Amino acid sequence: xxxxIAVLAGDGIGPEITVQAVRVIExxxxxxxxxxxAVGGAGYxxxxxxxxxxxxxxxxxxxxxxxxxxxxxxxxxxPRAMRPEQGLLRLxxxxxxxxxxxxxxxxxxxxxxSSLKAEVVAGLDLLILRELTSDIYFGQPRGVRINxxxxxxxxxxxxxxESEIRRIAKTAFEAARKRSRRVCSVDKANVLExxxxxxxxxxxxxxxxxxxxxxxxxxxxxxxxxVRNPKQFDVIVTGNMFGxxxxxxxxxxxxxxxxxxSASLNAKSFGMYEPIHGSAPDITGKGIANPxxxxxxxxxxxxxxxxxxxxxxxxxxxxxxxxxxGYRTADITEPGCRQVGTVAMGDAVLAAL
Ligand code: NAD
Numbered sequence: 001x002x003x004x005i006a007v008l009a010g011d012g013i014g015p016e017i018t019v020q021a022v023r024v025i026e027x028x029x030x031x032x033x034x035x036x037x038a039v040g041g042a043g044y045x046x047x048x049x050x051x052x053x054x055x056x057x058x059x060x061x062x063x064x065x066x067x068x069x070x071x072x073x074x075x076x077x078x079p080r081a082m083r084p085e086q087g088l089l090r091l092x093x094x095x096x097x098x099x100x101x102x103x104x105x106x107x108x109x110x111x112x113x114s115s116l117k118a119e120v121v122a123g124l125d126l127l128i129l130r131e132l133t134s135d136i137y138f139g140q141p142r143g144v145r146i147n148x149x150x151x152x153x154x155x156x157x158x159x160x161x162e163s164e165i166r167r168i169a170k171t172a173f174e175a176a177r178k179r180s181r182r183v184c185s186v187d188k189a190n191v192l193e194x195x196x197x198x199x200x201x202x203x204x205x206x207x208x209x210x211x212x213x214x215x216x217x218x219x220x221x222x223x224x225x226x227v228r229n230p231k232q233f234d235v236i237v238t239g240n241m242f243g244x245x246x247x248x249x250x251x252x253x254x255x256x257x258x259x260x261x262s263a264s265l266n267a268k269s270f271g272m273y274e275p276i277h278g279s280a281p282d283i284t285g286k287g288i289a290n291p292x293x294x295x296x297x298x299x300x301x302x303x304x305x306x307x308x309x310x311x312x313x314x315x316x317x318x319x320x321x322x323x324x325x326g327y328r329t330a331d332i333t334e335p336g337c338r339q340v341g342t343v344a345m346g347d348a349v350l351a352a353l
Pocket of ligand 1: 288
């Protein structure tokens with residue numbers, strides 16, 4: 001049976017950029033069917049819900065979700081449950097999307113956009129894998145209480161179960177098999193019991209992946225190494241809180257928010273694929289948004305949920321080619337380049353395919 005993708009464009013620049021990714025997927029001629037669903041503010045406008053029942057049903061009947069972006073000033077005053085980002089959070093929860101994959105790639109042509117020296121980042125290609133559904137962000141008990149000394153005291157609980165660690169470790173080793181076969185697990189095992197368990201379980205899971213090189217690093221050192229010598233890493237796997245911080249740090253190494261894709265996967269390789277940026281209300285409708293992060297998200301979708309490695313590689317090669325040809329959208333522009341808008345960038349990628 002042919003594969004199906006649910007396309008949830010969302011708000012702001014979401015529709016402008018996802019349509020370019022859809023064109024690219026169609027051009028590959030893989031016989032994939034795609035159907036659109038409303039989400040975020042668009043879902044609220046269409047059906048009074050940021051995740052309408054029809055959209056959820058569409059996603060359940062699909063093999064993966066291609067997601068644009070949600071949110072915008074028009075929806076800021078809505079009650080929390082009706083806010084656009086609830087659409088995103090509910091999808092993550094519903095499909096148990098526990099593995100967040102964020103590649104940070106620096107194309108040689110864009111190395112100047114980084115705040116680090118070009119030679120430190122040029123050619124960087126690392127994947128941060130963040131656990132997304134557990135850790136101190138969800139652990140109980142938590143709260144603010146009055147302690148015995150009569151002082152206010154805040155507390156949270158860092159916790160991970162063995163099975164939660166096992167599944168994210170597996171995802172990391174599997175992802176490394178599609179890359180340079182090196183995994184660095186980041187923890188704070190010298191101080192935190194939870195992350196000592198993390199390290200122990202990662203080592204256990206590694207026994208099934210003898211072809212992958214495993215190393216361990218404390219999170220404080222990892223934060224430092226990411227700016228000192230980021231090219232030493234291939235796959236970094238870490239918990240929710242450390243991953244939250246390190247993935248933002250890594251994305252900024254590239255300096256170009258319009259270039260970075262992401263994926264959130266569950267145990268069945270079902271996933272939601274989206275650019276890391278938001279709905280960019282400041283440039284919506286101007287035809288200048290960079291569609292490459294979304295196009296690269298489509299490549300990840302083909303690789304991780306549809307098993308179409310060759311097609312994913314073709315998209316990524318086409319993106320490299322258009323950058324080498326000098327095509328740039330406004331966010332990554334530079335003197336002497338061929339500055340183009342959203343549609344023309346999509347055209348250039350199609351031509352390069
Ligand atoms: P943003 O990522 O939308 O924009 C930040 C800046 O980057 C803006 O100047 C924008 O013009 C620029 N930018 C972003 N994507 C671009 C692209 N593809 N091409 C060119 N320039 C691009 O973040 P923000 O301004 O903080 O948030 C705007 C809205 O997006 C808010 O409603 C926020 O809640 C929402 N948001 C949604 C997501 C998501 O859907 N996953 C993520 C972050 C923010």
